[in-house]
Amino acid sequence: MVNKDSESKGKDKKEIVKINKWDSSAVKNSLDDAVKEVLTKKFNYTENFNLMDGRLAICTIAVGVAMFALLWDYLYPFPQSKPILIFSVTTYFIMMGVLTLYTTYKEKGIFAVCIQKEGAHKGNVWIASSAMEKYDDKYELNLSLKDGKTGNIRSTQSVKSCANFITVDGVVCHDLVETEVTRLHNSLLNERKDK
Known part of the structure; x- marks a missing residue:
């Protein structure tokens, strides 16, 4: 018991x-x-998650571009998909740069925003x-x-x-x-x- x-x-x-x-x-x-x-x-x-949502939006765009490139390359194999792959890879790396700038200058080590x-x-x-x-x-x-x-x-x-x-x-x-x-x-x- x-x-x-x-x-x-x-x-x-x-x-x-x-x-x-x-x-x-x-x-x-x-x-x-x-x-x-x-x-x-x-x-x-009350915790506000807008700052983190911004980071998630940037990452979602980057992953979406990468997934689009993967799908496009599957449907139209390499020689045809070359321009889309170049565009997608460039966009992905640009978004990673944007993410780095966002975390460095916007977030600045912020871990909590409360209202x-x-x-x-x-x-x-x-x-x-x-x-x-x-x-x-x-x-x-x-x-x-x-x-x-x-x-x-x-x-x-x-x-x-x-x-x-x-x-x-x-x-x-x-x-x-x-x-x-x-x-x-x-x-x-x-x-x-x-x-």
């Missing part, structure tokens, strides 16, 4: 995920996920981006606030060692991440009140 108390405790517990603390991209991605969780769960903001749907600051957009060099322990978190009424953008940043947020065993301390994100969040809101 299963004890109901132990069953409910199992549901309340969060699954602990261990990461390789020496893998900087795994560390960065885990910290990014923890920051996103704070914005969406604690502050109850405030409730409260006094309804319509505000919160943008979280991060950076972490390959062999560096410094995790740079940028949090920006785009005012829903005026359109003004304010931002703040935190640069701390990833050891401040991850245990020796490679477990992300969500409470420490939450404290840091809350501090940045409140500093942007307080800056607005001061003006």
Whole structure:
């Protein structure tokens, strides 16, 4: 017979995920996920996926062109399909260049865009981006606030060692991440009140 108390405790517990603390991209991605969780769960903001949808649209066009070339070459074997193949290959590489420019200059390390749907600051957009060099322990978190009424953008940043947020065993301390994100969040809101 299963004890109901132990069953409910199992549901309340969060699954602990261990990461390789020496893998900087795994560390960065885990910290990014923890920051996103704070914005969406604690502050109850709604995540906006338009930035990622732009990347998916570029990739869809590139793959569509490649699939068209494959189909055309199947229907009209090589000598006949040569102009279409040249066009498709050129278009594919151009789209990959566009994708590189999009991720470098538009996304700029942004991993979360959240919209405030409730409260006094309804319509505000919160943008979280991060950076972490390959062999560096410094995790740079940028949090920006785009005012829903005026359109003004304010931002703040935190640069701390990833050891401040991850245990020796490679477990992300969500409470420490939450404290840091809350501090940045409140500093942007307080800056607005001061003006």
